[in-house]
Amino acid sequence: MTETKKTTIVLFSGDYDKAMAAYIIANGAAAYDHEVTIFHTFWGLNALRKENQAPVKKGFLESMFGKMMPKGTDKMGLSKMNYLGMGPKMIKSVMKKHHAMPLPQLVEMAQEQNVKLIACTMTMDLLGLQKEELLDDITYGGVAAYIGDAEDGNVNLFI
Amino acid sequence: MESTKILDAKGLACPMPIVRTKKAMQELNVGDVLEVHATDQGAKSDLTAWAKAGGHELLQDTEEDAVLKFWIKKG
Numbered sequence: 001m002t003e004t005k006k007t008t009i010v011l012f013s014g015d016y017d018k019a020m021a022a023y024i025i026a027n028g029a030a031a032y033d034h035e036v037t038i039f040h041t042f043w044g045l046n047a048l049r050k051e052n053q054a055p056v057k058k059g060f061l062e063s064m065f066g067k068m069m070p071k072g073t074d075k076m077g078l079s080k081m082n083y084l085g086m087g088p089k090m091i092k093s094v095m096k097k098h099h100a101m102p103l104p105q106l107v108e109m110a111q112e113q114n115v116k117l118i119a120c121t122m123t124m125d126l127l128g129l130q131k132e133e134l135l136d137d138i139t140y141g142g143v144a145a146y147i148g149d150a151e152d153g154n155v156n157l158f159i
Numbered sequence: 160m161e162s163t164k165i166l167d168a169k170g171l172a173c174p175m176p177i178v179r180t181k182k183a184m185q186e187l188n189v190g191d192v193l194e195v196h197a198t199d200q201g202a203k204s205d206l207t208a209w210a211k212a213g214g215h216e217l218l219q220d221t222e223e224d225a226v227l228k229f230w231i232k233k234g
Contacts, residue, residue, distance in 0.1 A: 028174040031181040032212055100172040109178065 006153040007034040008146065013159055014043025014070060015079035016088055016103060022159045023047075023106040029155060030113035038110070039146040041120035044159075045127060046070045047107065048119055048134040062128025069127065073103040111137060118145055160219055160230050162194035163187055169198045169226060176202045177209055180231075184215070187233050192218065195229040202227050 007029035011022045022038060029036045040048055051072040058066065070076045078087040095102060101109070111117070117138040124130070124140075131140070139145070150156050166183045168176040176197045183193055195206065203220065206229050210217045214234040221228045 024174050027178055031174065031177045032209060033181075098172055099170050101175060113178070 005032070005034045005155075006037070006149060007032075007155040008037045008039070008150040008153045008157075010039045010041065010146065010158045011044035011047060012042050013079065014046040014076060016073065016076035016091070017078050017080070018159050019044070019047045019073060019076060020103045020106065022157070023103060023110055025157065026110050026115050027106060027113060030110065030115050034155070035149075036110075036113075036115040037118060037146070037149040038115060039118045039120065039141075039149075041123045042127070043069070045119055045123060045129055045134070046076065047073050047103075048117065048138060049129070050133060050135060051075070053133045056130050056132050058128050058130075065128045066133075073107055076103070107135075111135075116149070120146075160194075161192065162230060163191035165194045165196070167196050168202070169196050171197065172199055173201055173205070175199075177205050180206065180209065184213075184231070184233055189233050191233050193231045193233065195231065197227045197229070198225060200227075202229075206231070 009022050009026060011019060013019065026036050026038055046069050049072045051074065077085065078091060081087045092102065118141045119134055119138055120142060121140050122142055164183060164187060166179060168179050176199050180195055187193060207217055210231050216232040216234055218230040218232050
């Protein structure tokens with residue numbers, strides 16, 4: 001094996017299906033012995049939210065944002081055919097049938113495989129998300145942290 | 160064909176066969192042969208490409224009753 005290759009993914013979307021694609025690619029790349037980074041920005045930050053987190057102190061707008069956005073991957077909707085929440089229920093049952101790994105487990109597995117999860121701090125401020133609300137063992141950074149990993153990367157995706 | 164270890168990845172969907180294969184391979188020594196059983200029909204392309212990228216050798220692959228079998232020699 002030559003030097004380690006890198007895969008970098010920007011997860012901008014907060015939809016179950018899109019986040020699932022991102023995390024499947026990330027896990028696959030990690031299995032390829034790539035150094036993998038997922039940079040979560042805007043709605044993608046919701047993939048890092050803890051499901052049960054005691055509310056933290058926030059202003060009015062920030063807490064409204066917090067209430068309207070999904071708390072973690074399991075609460076995400078679909079980008080197509082969401083049908084007011086029926087879509088995710090249907091796809092989860094189909095996934096079970098086909099033994100596809102649910103998104104929360106894909107995130108866990110990514111962490112086990114040392115995928116670097118970065119939360120964009122600028123958009124965290126915009127959406128009023130605080131560190132306490134996000135998963136443990138993640139990295140906080142901005143565009144430079146991402147470019148630092150991506151500039152000598154081999155695979156680079158925006159999802 | 161003789162194998163050092165058998166990995167049962169039947170019933171697992173993408174990306175699990177490749178993730179499990181990688182983990183199993185880590186525990187083997189160079190020259191050992193890992194036998195992988197999978198039912199994900201993408202596994203053929205996946206494992207072929209994965210073995211090549213990782214410097215391993217895909218010695219043989221077969222398909223019987225929708226079960227794909229691979230013998231990969233660790234490089």
